[in-house]
C-alpha cells in the first residue's frame with residue numbers, strides 16, 4: 401500500500417530538478433553563496449508576483465515577522481495583538497523583540513482572526529496587530545487597518561498564503577507582510593528561507609539593514625541588527641518554483657473542490673465540517689482542514705496514519721495553552737473558538753500533484769475511521 405503524504409515534496413522536486421541543478425551550477429561557479437545575483441533576481445520576481453513594490457529575502461519566516469514588526473516600530477514592552485490559533489512562530493517573533501503578545505479568538509467558521517476582538521484588544525501600549533492568513537486564505541486587512549488608530553501598524557503573517565488575494569488585494573499591498581518559504585509551504589525552499597514584502601520603501605530599507613547587521617553597506621552599522629539573509633542556493637530553488645506557483649495553486653484549488661465533493665455525504669451527516677472560503681478570497685489551500693465531530697480526533701488521525709494517509713493537526717494547542725506562553729496568564733476557556741477548533745481539526749493530504757484516486761482513498765479511509 402502506497403503512503404499518501406500530507407505534502408509530496410518529492411513530486412514537487414521532480415518538476416524543477418533539472419532547472420535547480422543548472423542554477424546550483426551557476427551559484428557554485430560564481431561562489432555567490434549569500435546574496436548575489438540569484439537572490440536579487442528572486443526578490444524582483446517575488447515582488448512582481450506578490451504585487452508589492454519591494455521584497456527582501458531573509459533567512460526564514462519567523463525572522464521575516466520579527467523584521468517586519470521591528471521596521472514597523474515595535475520594540476520592547478510594546479503590545480502586539482495576534483490570534484490564539486496560529487503557528488507558535490507568530491507569537492515567538494513578538495516575544496523575541498521583547499514585546500508582549502496579546503491573544504484574541506478566531507472566527508469559528510473560517511478560523512481567521514476575529515477582527516472585532518482584535519480591535520477590542522487594542523490598548524495604549526499596542527503598536528501592531530498581526531492578522532494571520534491561515535491555511536491559505538486572507539483576513540480582511542483593509543477593514544482592520546481602517547479601524548485602527550494610526551499608531552498601530554498591521555503586519556500580516558502571510559506564511560501560508562503565497563499567491564492568495566482577498567478582494568483582489570495581495571498581502572503586504574499598501575502595508576507590510578512577512579512570509580515563509582519553509583519546504584512545506586506553497587512556495588518552499590530546500591531549507592529555511594523567508595521574505596518581507598511591502599509597498600513602503602522606508603520599511604523595506606530598514607528590514608534590509610536590520611537583517612544585515614544593521615547596515616546596507618559593508619562595515620556600516622546604522623541600527624543594531626542581526627544576520628538573516630537569503631542564500632543564493634535557496635534563491636535558485638525559489639525562482640524555479642515561483643515560475644510554477646500559480647499553476648500549483650490552481651491545482652490545489654481543484655483538489656480542494658474535489659475534496660468538497662467527495663466529503664459532501666459525510667458533511668451531510670454532520671460528522672465532518674468542511675472548510676469555509678470567505679467571499680472575496682482567492683484561496684490557495686496551503687492546508688485543507690476539516691473538523692470531525694462525534695469521534696475522538698486523535699484516534700481518527702492515528703487510524704488515518706496507520707492506514708497510510710498522512711493526516712496531521714495544525715495546530716493541536718492554541719498559543720495560550722502552550723507552556724511557552726503560560727506566563728501570559730490565560731487558561732482553558734479564554735478563547736473558546738480556537739480551543740474547540742484545536743480539539744476537532746485535522747488536515748488532509750493536499751498538494752498540486754495529488755490524484756483523484758489518492759483523494760478518494762483519503763476520503764474512504766476517513767469514512768472508515770469515523771466508523
Ligand SMILES: *Cc1c(COP(=O)(O)O)cnc(C)c1O
Pocket residue numbers: 460461462463486487489490532557559560579580581582592593594
Ligand atoms: C511557517 C509559519 C511561520 C514561520 O515560518 P518559518 O519559516 O518556519 O520560520 C510563521 N507563521 C505561520 C502562520 C507559519 O505557518
